[in-house]
Amino acid sequence: MAACSRGGMTMRKVARAALARWFPAVPSAIAPALAAYQFDSIRRQVPILHMIAILNLLIVDFVLWRQHTPAGYYAWTSAIILFCLWRIVTWRRRNRAARPGPAEMGRFLAGANRAAIGSVAIVSAFAAATYLAGGFDYPLLIPISLAFGVFSIAHCLAPMRLASVATLVAGIAPCGLAMLLTGNFMAQVIAVSMMSVAALKIGFLRDYHGQMIARLALQQQIHDLAARDPLTGLANRRAIHDRIEAAIARGEDFAVALIDLDDFKGLNDSRGHHAGDAMLRLIAERLAAHAGPDGVAGRLGGDEFVVLLERVADAAAIRARMDELVAALAGPAMIEGETVAPAASLGFATFPECGRDLDALTRAADAALYAAKREGKGRARGRRSVAEAA
Known part of the structure; x- marks a missing residue:
């Protein structure tokens, strides 16, 4: 046999x-x-x-x-x-x-x-x-x-x-x-x-x-x-929103981070769009490298980015990951022959604490992002509850 x-x-x-x-x-x-x-x-x-x-x-x-x-x-x-x-x-x-x-x-x-x-x-x-x-x-x-x-x-x-x-x-x-x-x-x-x-x-x-x-x-x-942003190669708005919707449908804990470059307009105005595009590609590379195996990075448009961290629930771990992202984006870089120091502000929200649909989560993360900018930029700020998000 x-x-x-x-x-x-x-x-x-x-x-x-x-x-x-x-x-x-x-x-x-x-x-x-x-x-x-x-x-x-x-x-x-x-x-x-x-x-x-x-x-x-x-x-x-x-x-x-x-x-x-x-x-x-x-x-x-x-x-x-x-x-x-x-x-x-x-x-x-x-x-x-x-x-x-x-x-x-x-x-x-x-x-x-x-x-x-x-x-x-x-x-x-x-x-x-x-x-x-x-x-x-x-x-x-x-x-x-x-x-x-x-x-x-x-x-x-x-x-x-x-x-x-x-x-x-x-x-x-x-x-x-x-x-x-x-x-x-x-x-x-x-x-x-x-x-x-x-x-x-x-x-x-x-x-x-x-x-x-x-x-x-x-x-x-x-x-x-x-599904890709043509400039950076990251997931575009539609693709990242689809991923978030899929994560919501699965009912697993996750976090959404919105990221906005600090003083990006000044770089564009002073050194031109070529330098601005080079900066966006640099930020995209760093986000993709530091999103980790349980994360996906995307570009919403302009100098606005998003990171979805899946299968994370511990508040301390989420906070640490967000601080790591901000630190990774802030490292010095060479843009068209000159050294620049990019900086970004980050706001994040967690599912299901800050909302159970895409709109609620993005509004909560957006509110946290602007809170980070008001507090001095170059930092991460989070929303951990529906009450905070409101």
Whole structure:
């Protein structure tokens, strides 16, 4: 048993390695988007896949019945037909449900791979055995019907390279080889045609997969550009607000800090916008470097920045992080050949103490920011309660 398990794992590794060499690589940046695309596509195709399976099984069963084959030889396929009907009804309901999380999505895709390859392999072996058994008036009808079904299933599974290619190989190879090695001239010609079309289909799947990856990469690039501030590369206003809204929806404790550069207008007026832009990029780099693994920095516009610190609840820890941010921004820097000493004021608010929606939190942080400026600038000021925020 262990040897069989190791052998199966080895075959899967070999298959994946071969696919990796032949098919384009998937950039890690689009892996989640690819999984979501595969899930949505396969979820739509599941009823169609089962309808194809039912149709082909009925054709095979009808041929066997017409040849007066004992029912015990093919009666077991009725269980597969009933299972497919049940799956069609089930998946029509599931298609109306929301997309699950990444873990459940991954389990679904892995299960879809196994189910597609396994079911096609079983039916293909049955069709090959039926053909080799002989004694039928129309022996080629069964493998030809199977081939049509396999090509349709592989097309439906096109977003999943392993499932689509393995389906073609497992579905076409057994019957094709049986016909090529034992059949008459017509059977051999049809076998060559089936296997040739399967090889061409694999080439199509390779091109399709490459186009799919390129399209998803372009969509990811467009999404990133739409969510980034063009000057600093930080998250823009919309993106950071979306992150805050998502944190609110999760109900986890977090803090929002609004940051405003002190005397930035004087730098712009005295040394020009080039110097001002250089200062903004410098501040953005420092914010990104000191936001930490649980933080995300963004630019709201002008010289206004924001930092979201997620999964923090301790008041002392929050205060210390805010003081560290102000200190990090205040270090001397070289701007267009001259040393300058930037400074920033920071106001922060915490969820849920200062509010339970984006508007309340930003108003509380903004009030704290202006309090910091009134108290002398270059410092952090916070709001820790709804009463203070008001």
